[in-house]
Amino acid sequence: MDIVIRNGTIITAGGIFPADVGIVGERITALGEELRPELGRRLHGVVELDATGCYVLPGAIDPHVHLQMPAGHYVSSDDFTSGTVAAALGGTTTVIDFVEPKPGEPLLDALAKRRTEADGRVAVDYGLHMTVPTWHAAHPKELDALSEVVEASVPSFKLYLAYEGLRLDDAQLYRVMKAIAGAGGLPIVHCENGPICEILRAQAVAQGNTTPIYHALTRPPRQEAEAVSRAIDLAALAGSSLYVVHVSCAEAAARIAAARLQGEPIYGETCPQYLTLTVDDLDGPHGERFVCSPPLRSQADQAVLWDTLARRDLDVLATDHCPFTTDEKNGIATNGRPRPDGHADFTAIPGGLPSIEARLSLAHTLGVRAGWLTLERWVEICCTNPARIFGLRRKGQIAPGLEADLVIFDPDRRLTIQAGRTLHERVDWSPYEGLVVQGWPRDVLSRGRVIVRDGEFVGEAGWGRFVLREQG
Ligand code: MN
Ligand code: MN
Numbered sequence: 001m002d003i004v005i006r007n008g009t010i011i012t013a014g015g016i017f018p019a020d021v022g023i024v025g026e027r028i029t030a031l032g033e034e035l036r037p038e039l040g041r042r043l044h045g046v047v048e049l050d051a052t053g054c055y056v057l058p059g060a061i062d063p064h065v066h067l068q069m070p071a072g073h074y075v076s077s078d079d080f081t082s083g084t085v086a087a088a089l090g091g092t093t094t095v096i097d098f099v100e101p102k103p104g105e106p107l108l109d110a111l112a113k114r115r116t117e118a119d120g121r122v123a124v125d126y127g128l129h130m131t132v133p134t135w136h137a138a139h140p141k142e143l144d145a146l147s148e149v150v151e152a153s154v155p156s157f158k159l160y161l162a163y164e165g166l167r168l169d170d171a172q173l174y175r176v177m178k179a180i181a182g183a184g185g186l187p188i189v190h191c192e193n194g195p196i197c198e199i200l201r202a203q204a205v206a207q208g209n210t211t212p213i214y215h216a217l218t219r220p221p222r223q224e225a226e227a228v229s230r231a232i233d234l235a236a237l238a239g240s241s242l243y244v245v246h247v248s249c250a251e252a253a254a255r256i257a258a259a260r261l262q263g264e265p266i267y268g269e270t271c272p273q274y275l276t277l278t279v280d281d282l283d284g285p286h287g288e289r290f291v292c293s294p295p296l297r298s299q300a301d302q303a304v305l306w307d308t309l310a311r312r313d314l315d316v317l318a319t320d321h322c323p324f325t326t327d328e329k330n331g332i333a334t335n336g337r338p339r340p341d342g343h344a345d346f347t348a349i350p351g352g353l354p355s356i357e358a359r360l361s362l363a364h365t366l367g368v369r370a371g372w373l374t375l376e377r378w379v380e381i382c383c384t385n386p387a388r389i390f391g392l393r394r395k396g397q398i399a400p401g402l403e404a405d406l407v408i409f410d411p412d413r414r415l416t417i418q419a420g421r422t423l424h425e426r427v428d429w430s431p432y433e434g435l436v437v438q439g440w441p442r443d444v445l446s447r448g449r450v451i452v453r454d455g456e457f458v459g460e461a462g463w464g465r466f467v468l469r470e471q472g
Contacts, residue, residue: 059093322352
């Protein structure tokens, strides 16, 4: 063996037990009591990690991140290196980002280009989802290419029901879902009713209601729930499964739970921000920072989302990490100049929040310790389900033969969240600033290599690889 993790408590989706973990090369090779490295290997420097008092978890998987994502005058502030280093420090050993093809750009060309941005720069393994925007949905040649995209290890497709240029109408959504199902892929859908939001936004602006709170008031829960229902029904008509990203409210969660009760293959995701922040944050002194879509909701919605996660009608806790600096949130473009068109109202604020680093710990502190989640369920929603749903066959669990992506998590370590100090995301604020979390990763392994040691990053940019994924 090359590495033995001793005396830890293994936490998996299926159970909790004390065991040592043996690793050779990139794989887990043994799981048992008091593993002894072979004598010969010991002479050649087997690394022993003592996990006494700690949990040993599968490396966490964040299947919804936006690193160096262009958004109008802005680019999300974490690049593939800074974002994956922060992810690693927080116990996340695989991220899945997005390809966003431009009108007229073939899907496969856009995929190749996005890979050149990430390959050689990521500190942990990464995958990509393919976006099918409005232009591509209308071009049969592009829909024919979906099976080639699946073969290129990108078997999940991001579809939008909001945002002009991305948004699919009912006919497009149906056609694209049918093509995705035919190619053996999974549609993952941003469910908000774009046209309704546009009407409400225009009304608010016309009435001079331009402060950040109107971002939430013009994207009410019911329009999200409507879009979730529509996606569920069109997926059924198209013979497709469906993954709903960033479920933010009780009403949308209820639509998913009802479909699952009927046995429909619907997956649901929520994010830390919807479990911990509320619409009131948009009314505070830094309201502009908290603009994200769907918007933050009420405390009552939070309780329902926690409960739905616990009851297993939501499957995944992902971040939707999409950081913008305070300047960017206030209308200073990424190039440092004021936006040429000014920043007069909430509709111009770049949307998205950072949280790639604290997800696992937030879910431990506010989910497990607060009594919403069992330890097993915590691992299931952060590690095991994302691997299963997104076709990462060798990740998300701890068993011989699987890749040695592992987190030694100290459940007693306290940390005060402070952007730029205790966090390593490349952004000058955190939505969780000042929050004291209990439980933080001590050591992190990516494919058998220690990349975080005692809370310090010791890996390297370029270590991460593009992951092989198989759907179904
Ligand atoms: Mn979205
Ligand atoms: Mn997103």
